Amino acid sequence: MSAPVQTLGILGGGQLGRMLAMAAARLGIKAHIYAPESNSPAAHVAAGFTCAAYNDLAALKAFAQSVDVVTTEFENVPAGTCDILANHIPVRPHARALEIAQDRVAEKSFLNERGIATAPWRAVATAPELDAALKALGTPSILKTRRLGYDGKGQVRITAAKDAAGALAAIKAAPAVLEGFVDFEREISVIVARGTDGAIACYDPGENDHEDGILRRTTVPAAISEATRKSALEIARKIVRTLDYVGVMGVEMFVASDGKLLVNEIAPRVHNTGHWTLEGCAISQFEQHVRAVCGWPLGSTARHADAVMTNLLGSEADDWQALAAKDQAVHLYGKGEARPGRKMGHVTVLSAKA
């Protein structure tokens, strides 16, 4: 008996695809990257690389024929791309999971319909709808584009009803949701995995700090009660189970001041807040995702240390010598240009479990 998955296709060529490709290699599985950018960091560690647009039918078909299963490093894969690939080979996670995560209305509706709490929200596409939503939810509140937001992009805070027109202009009147104010103590995330056999495994929740809308730091364990921890894991399990999901998912949650958990966002992929697992666990989130989508048994999510993962943004990675001289693991993503706010690498400090 030998591994049925010889080659894993990965849509997307950034740092997540790069770390997925390395995790696949640990398991003796070749990675084939598909991405439109010729200078894709993931391609540097992959056995194969197709540089083509996501709507290039011929390239997609050839890609499907050269790999055994396809996964993605990001949720904003055009729906048509997945459909074409899924005609030939398994795409994991499935297109429906990507579609839900692509659209804040679909995402929040999916969650609420399953009894999972979110911040109060209203879909808004016009100025009158925004006015109505502001009346219902009050201020402060946050206007977010339904699609393609990340790292704080496509969001604007509304502190008074009179700012509505400006906010709508700031997001170029794109279809949006208005989210009501949540008095939260902290944001946590659960990295959850589900295998093709339906087995589910969660890593310990981490606690996230953002700066300017961009994740700066994840600390594990999160400073939450055991009851909150259990609830968080149960929510994550419920999401992947009811979605018949296969792969790793990042589930961001707010811990409200009354202890209630509100899901902020689901990411149907490996997640920045799970990078600490590279050193904190024997099986990282990247290997776990590869195991899941390739039909392997899930690995242990046991954590052998406490961990603090800090992103290196923009030029922060330039001083690699000072970073490397400290007692921490340094990861650099091999990206070309260090634009401000761009994730260029991360560092992880381990310490004995408290």
Next chain:
Amino acid sequence: MSAPVQTLGILGGGQLGRMLAMAAARLGIKAHIYAPESNSPAAHVAAGFTCAAYNDLAALKAFAQSVDVVTTEFENVPAGTCDILANHIPVRPHARALEIAQDRVAEKSFLNERGIATAPWRAVATAPELDAALKALGTPSILKTRRLGYDGKGQVRITAAKDAAGALAAIKAAPAVLEGFVDFEREISVIVARGTDGAIACYDPGENDHEDGILRRTTVPAAISEATRKSALEIARKIVRTLDYVGVMGVEMFVASDGKLLVNEIAPRVHNTGHWTLEGCAISQFEQHVRAVCGWPLGSTARHADAVMTNLLGSEADDWQALAAKDQAVHLYGKGEARPGRKMGHVTVLSAKA
């Protein structure tokens, strides 16, 4: 300031080169593999691959021009190859270290001249020399070819003087050394690293079990006294210091029944007995080697767990599903043919530090 080493050249395309290439990628460094075998597992995770013979002058020159520094995954690089490369770029470790490790006479002479004990030995090239050596060292003893021995190949045990002729025939009368019997309790190895700045760092010694001359298992920590542990680290430090060595080296030692340490072999590269560091430490031996040869500060060698690493030989890796279902890290090397005794992968079990 950005990393001066953008691309690391690696001579050799096996599993050690593969794990070195992945470690380089963690640090944002591209790997370029040079190996004669077209189906080189290391090439699957490298940004560049030159498939050419080690004496191909044109290919070597082009390789030297496309990388910033060169290292090797094995010690038996032809001396001329290193000389050609060293004319263009730094080769780390240096050719002299490889030469010493290539030849058991050079290796044992180097060690003994620096006051480091080995098993008693004699160089033998002829039947009369072997007879004389057997008289001096007695039986049982082991005849080993001076060059190109590995995994128990090129070795034959002599239990009585009358077996001398047969032993010499078994190694095809190659230049050899006769090693006298050592009454040892265990074999340990120290994975030591030295940086370009002269800094030295050692991982905790592991204890090795062999089967049929091939490493089967390394257990960390080794069951040795603190005094023996300190002596072992001091010997390893002395070797890399006096050799002005840069990179990771594996130093195999016998622990004699009287507690004395005898160096068995030095390997000027990352070492099978150091694979446990991939999960047992935040910085693995592979990253440590990349850091050293690329002029980075060495990383921490702190060990956060006890570990047992077991090699998967021949067809043992075929049953990957059962291996993956256990609470252990699984590494498969992506090699094609599972010949008996061939190292196809390894597994590592972590446990809380005793």
